[in-house]
Amino acid sequence: MIAPPSAAAARAARERSDALAKPLGALGRLEDAAAWVAACQGTCPPRPLERVRLTVLAGDHGVSHAGVSAYPREVTGAMVAAMAGGGSGANVLARQHGVAMQVLDIAVDADLGGLGPAVGRHRLRRSSGSIDTEDALRADEVRTALDAGAAIAAEEIAAGADLLLLGDLGIGNTTPAAALVAATFGVGADAVVGRGTGVDDAALAHKTEVVATALARAGARVDDPVQRLAALGSADLAVGVGFLCAAARAGVPVLLDGIVSLAELAVAEDLEPGVVAWCAAGHRSTEPAQQLALDKLGLEPLVDLGLRLGEGTGALTALPVLRSAVLLLREMALLADLAPGG
Numbered sequence: 460m461i462a463p464p465s466a467a468a469a470r471a472a473r474e475r476s477d478a479l480a481k482p483l484g485a486l487g488r489l490e491d492a493a494a495w496v497a498a499c500q501g502t503c504p505p506r507p508l509e510r511v512r513l514t515v516l517a518g519d520h521g522v523s524h525a526g527v528s529a530y531p532r533e534v535t536g537a538m539v540a541a542m543a544g545g546g547s548g549a550n551v552l553a554r555q556h557g558v559a560m561q562v563l564d565i566a567v568d569a570d571l572g573g574l575g576p577a578v579g580r581h582r583l584r585r586s587s588g589s590i591d592t593e594d595a596l597r598a599d600e601v602r603t604a605l606d607a608g609a610a611i612a613a614e615e616i617a618a619g620a621d622l623l624l625l626g627d628l629g630i631g632n633t634t635p636a637a638a639l640v641a642a643t644f645g646v647g648a649d650a651v652v653g654r655g656t657g658v659d660d661a662a663l664a665h666k667t668e669v670v671a672t673a674l675a676r677a678g679a680r681v682d683d684p685v686q687r688l689a690a691l692g693s694a695d696l697a698v699g700v701g702f703l704c705a706a707a708r709a710g711v712p713v714l715l716d717g718i719v720s721l722a723e724l725a726v727a728e729d730l731e732p733g734v735v736a737w738c739a740a741g742h743r744s745t746e747p748a749q750q751l752a753l754d755k756l757g758l759e760p761l762v763d764l765g766l767r768l769g770e771g772t773g774a775l776t777a778l779p780v781l782r783s784a785v786l787l788l789r790e791m792a793l794l795a796d797l798a799p800g801g
C-alpha cells in the first residue's frame with residue numbers, strides 16, 4: 460500500500476477554504492482541487508504549481524492493422540516527429556502554460572533515430588502484439604516496461620516537478636486501453652469501446668469484436684495485473700503504469716489525461732493500491748472506457764470539453780484551473796479580516 464497524501468493538510472485546507480472571504484462552499488470543486496494539492500504537498504496553503512512537466516509516451520499497436528482506427532499506423536511516427544518539432548496540440552498548450560514537455564518513443568513502428576537520442580532513450584520494442592490474436596508483450600517485457608516507467612518518473616522528479624502530467628500518442632491505442640479497463644472492472648467490450656479518432660459505425664462494431672475476442676483469449680489470466688498488461692496492454696501502456704506507481708511512491712501528484720492514462724491508473728491501482736490518491740482527473744474524454752474508469756476510481760474531472768486528442772492535451776487544458784484553485788486558497792482574504800462596513 461502506497462502511503463496516502465496528508466489528511467492533516469487536507470483538513471487544514473478545508474478549514475482555510477471555509478474561512479475565505481466568500482460564502483461557504485462557493486468555490487465549488489476548486490475547493491476540493493486545492494485540498495488535494497495541499498494534501499499531496501503535506502502543507503497548507505499549498506505552494507503554487509510552478510514546475511509542471513509533461514511526458515508523452517508513444518507506441519504502435521498490433522491491432523492498428525485490424526481496422527480499429529480512423530487513421531493509419533504511420534501517423535504515430537509522423538506525430539512524434541511533429542511533437543519533437545514543437546507543432547502538436549500538446550506543444551502549443553505546454554508553451555502557453557509554461558510546462559516542460561518531452562515525447563518518448565517507447566514502441567513506435569518506425570525508425571525515429573533522426574529525431575536525436577533523447578526521444579528513443581527508453582525505447583523497448585517495435586510495436587506491441589495484436590491483442591486479438593496474441594499477447595501484447597511477454598511477462599518479462601511487462602516488468603522491464605514497468606521499470607522503464609519508474610525510471611522516467613524518477614528523471615522527471617529529479618528535474619524538479621511540483622506536478623507531473625502524463626500523455627499518450629499511438630494510432631490504435633484506444634483499443635488496448637479499453638480492453639484493460641474492461642478486464643480490470645469486469646465489464647464487457649460493449650461497455651468500454653468508443654470511436655477513438657472517429658471510426659464509423661461499422662468500424663465501431665468491428666472494434667467491439669476485437670476487444671471481445673481479446674478478452675476471451677486472455678481469460679482468467681487478467682486477474683493478475685502483470686498478466687493483464689501482457690495479454691491486453693502494450694509496451695507504452697505498461698510504461699505508463701510504472702510511471703504512475705513511481706510518482707505516487709515518491710509522493711509527487713499527477714494530473715491525468717484521457718482514456719489511456721485512466722486505463723494505466725486502473726491497472727496501477729491494482730498493482731500498488733494507493734496510487735489513485737496521488738492522481739487528479741484533468742478532463743472527461745469522449746471515450747466510454749475513460750468515463751467508466753473515472754467512476755470506478757472515484758475521480759471527477761476538472762474540465763469537460765469533449766476533447767479526444769490525447770497527447771496530454773486534456774491535462775494541459777485543466778492545468779490553469781488547478782493552478783487557480785491553489786492561488787485562491789493561498790491569496791484570498793479571510794472573511795474574519797474584512798473591515799466592518801467596508
Ligand SMILES: O=C(O)c1ccc[n+]([C@@H]2O[C@H](COP(=O)([O-])O)[C@@H](O)[C@H]2O)c1
Nearest residue numbers: 528629631632633655656717718744769
Ligand atoms: O485521450 C483520449 O481519450 C483519446 C480519445 C480518442 C483518441 N485519442 C488519441 O487518438 C489515438 C488513438 O485513437 P485510435 O482511434 O487510433 O485508437 C491516440 O493517439 C490517442 O492519443 C485519445
Ligand SMILES: Cc1cc2nc[nH]c2cc1C
Nearest residue numbers: 530534538628768769770
Ligand atoms: C493527426 C493525429 C494526431 C494525434 N495526436 C494524438 N493522436 C492523434 C491521432 C491523429 C490522427
